[in-house]
Amino acid sequence: MHHRTLADRLLDIVNALLLLLTACCMFVPFLYVFSVSFSSMKDFLESDFILWPKEWTAGAYRYILANDRFLRSIGVTVLITVVGTALNLLFTATMAYGLSRPFAGRKPILLLVLFTFLFGAGIIPTYLVVKATGLLDSIWSVILPVLISPWNLIVIRQFFLSLPEELNEAATVDGANPFTVFLRIVLPLSKPALATFGLFYAVAHWNNYFTGLLYLNDPAKWPIQVLLRQIVVVNDSTSLMAEQTLVQPPPAETIQMAAILLATLPILVVYPFLQKHFAKGVMLGSVKG
Amino acid sequence: MSMASTPRENLPAPRAAARRRGRLARNLWKSRYMYAFVLPGLLYFLLYRYVPLLGSILAFKEYSPFQGILDSPWVGLANFRRIFENAEVVQVLVNTLVLSFLQILFAFPVPIVLAVMLNEVRSDAFKKLIQSIVYLPHFLSWVVVIGIVTVFLRSEGLVNLLLERLFGISSIPFLQLPALFKPLLVLEVIWKESGWGTIVFxxxxxxxxPELYEAAVVDGAGRLRRIWHITLPAIRSTVVILLILRLGTVLDNGFEQVFLMLNPYVMNVGNVLDTYVYYKGILQSDFSFATAVGLFKSLVGLVLVVAANRLAKRFGEEGIY
Structure with missing residues (x-):
């Protein structure tokens, strides 16, 4: 593109400005949440729109981090995310590997998996099965029913299929059984792919609201998203019942923003990794593998 | 390791059968490790994906908690008849379809436009910067997104505060206005998913x-003509496939988003199939009816995917299966 015309350059500038505007629309709400969460009562009462606090205070954070309910909820969610993701990866990887090797009866099992894309059971029958298997009000209810994502399974299988067949053959000739091949050869080669899907699973567990709402009625077991809804969307002041009633609590809005930020912190921490891997992960299976 | 087809031998029938059995047994034995790999996952699929599917027979029964699914009495299509005789369900169905079509009309094209715009950016650093910002909302939970929307729009919220200070307008209950419910949902989806949606494109x-673009420049094609003749055709089949997938899910509105935005004021325009099933089934324990509504939804979804796929193939695209 040696000679760029005036129209060309104008187009570039307009394009860049529009993209900047789009990015601002997506960024400003974050900035607002961040700034309000650190604002003092005085700041909050004096200005309408806080994009940068004049007087920084961590009062809202101190308040919320002293709250047992909030901490317990974070703890429950960490537990669900860690245990859930580990089991997700274990069950997805082993099944995907099995389905990537030839054996009698592979095709019907594969079809069984693929069919779930076209036709899924509804909310109620699934709820009744979760209830019948005794999982209601146990954290297993938000782990076991989503043990394997068929989508991730198919994509990981596709990845295993793309590994050179010689790896399997060489090891088999050396007398290694398929378990050894899987553990010693396939898994180490798949670390980046599995890390990507581990992140996907983990984000899904952390952000999950629906099954928490459905299956966990006991407030002591509420995952963070369920509690967060109570604090922010329902604006329920009793949801963080203050133990320290003698002290004047920080403004409700700063507490809500601090809660949002704390609940999003783990996502923000892993975001650089997500960004590095997710495009690859998404495209790994591409739309048609 | 596909089973090598052995040359047909003229063996007496019983011996051939015994041989086949022997081969089957050998094959099963040879595959024993693979069964060990697949079995745990298979059990999961059977228990949490297929047993509920069989449990959908509840739609043809009148559920009695004391008798359980299997022993509850059959009622034929009574629950399905209730779906169409009930004005409430018809309203819910209309809400579902209108919301989906608004999403397809307004939210679906945004990532395409955004991807074309990003593709035109020359500076890699600028492109990366924009990408890292616009991808982020995808990873936020719906609770967080709607929490922020609530804080901005509630009656004592930021937008109302600004409107009052700047224009003296008294508080507007944005979140309780039925006319704003669907547009807000569409805007939220655009905000959250547009950036992420560009990846595929x-x-x-x-x-x-790149030679394609260079050749077009030599031929004297301007920027817009290059976009029209090279960029857009390059993503056409992706657009068609995604549209098919989307059409197959027009009855899915995303439970979390809708449920979190619902309140009694907007229930009439905002209650969609997924939330309706939740209210009826889980909160009011009308299990059979809610199962029937869910099954109806899955069946229509299946028909839609198959139909959309056929349609795509007729237009000369690849389709999804």
């Missing part, structure tokens, strides 16, 4: 040979 565009 950008990947398709990465496969376009």
């Amino acid at each position: 950008l990947a398709a565009l990465a496969g376009v040979h």
Whole structure:
């Protein structure tokens, strides 16, 4: 593109400005949440729109981090995310590997998996099965029913299929059984792919609201998203019942923003990794593998 | 390791059968490790994906908690008849379809436009910066997104505060206005998913040979004509496939988003199939009826995917299966 015309350059500038505007629309709400969460009562009462606090205070954070309910909820969610993701990866990887090797009866099992894309059971029958298997009000209810994502399974299988067949053959000739091949050869080669899907699973567990709402009625077991809804969307002041009633609590809005930020912190921490891997992960299976 | 087809031998029938059995047993034994790999996952699929599917027979029964699913009495299609005789369900169905079509009309094209715009950016650093910002909302939970929307729009919220200070307008209950419910949902989806949605298109565009653009420049084609004749055709089949997938899910509105935005004021325009099933089934324990509504939804979804796929093939696209 040696000679760029005036129209060309104008187009570039307009394009860049529009993209900047789009990015601002997506960024400003974050900035607002961040700034309000650190604002003092005085700041909050004096200005309408806080994009940068004049007087920084961590009062809202101190308040919320002293709250047992909030901490317990974070703890429950960490537990669900860690245990859930580990089991997700274990069950997805082993099944995907099995389905990537030839054996009698592979095709019907594969079809069984693929069919779930076209036709899924509804909310109620699934709820009744979760209830019948005794999982209601146990954290297993938000782990076991989503043990394997068929989508991730198919994509990981596709990845295993793309590994050179010689790896399997060489090891088999050396007398290694398929378990050894899987553990010693396939898994180490798949670390980046599995890390990507581990992140996907983990984000899904952390952000999950629906099954928490459905299956966990006991407030002591509420995952963070369920509690967060109570604090922010329902604006329920009793949801963080203050133990320290003698002290004047920080403004409700700063507490809500601090809660949002704390609940999003783990996502923000892993975001650089997500960004590095997710495009690859998404495209790994591409739309048609 | 596909079973090598052995040359047909003229064996007496019983011996051939015994041989087949022997081969089957050998094959099963040879595959024993693979069964060990697949079995745990298979059990999961059977228990949590297929047993509920069988449990959908509840739609043809009148559920009695004391008798359980299997022993509850059959009622034929009574629950399905209730779906169409009930004005409430018809309203819910209308809400579902209108919301989906608004999403397809307004939210679906945004990532395409955004991807084309990103593709035109010359500076890699600028492109990366924009991408890292616009991808982020995808990873936020719906509770967080709607929490922020609530804080902005509630009656004592930021927008109302600004409107009052700047224009003296008294508080507007945005979240309780039925007319705003669906547009807000569409805007939320645009905000959250547009950036993420560009990835598939950008990947398709990465496969376009730069020579194609260079040749177009030599031929005297301007920027817009290059976009029209090279960029857009390069993503056309991706657009068609995604549209098919989307059409197959027009009855899915995303439970979390809708449920979190619902309140008694907007229930009439905002209650969709997923939330309706939740209210009826889980909160009011009308299990059979809610199962029937859910099954109806799955069946229509299946028909839609198959139909959309046929349609795509007729238009000369690849389709999804």
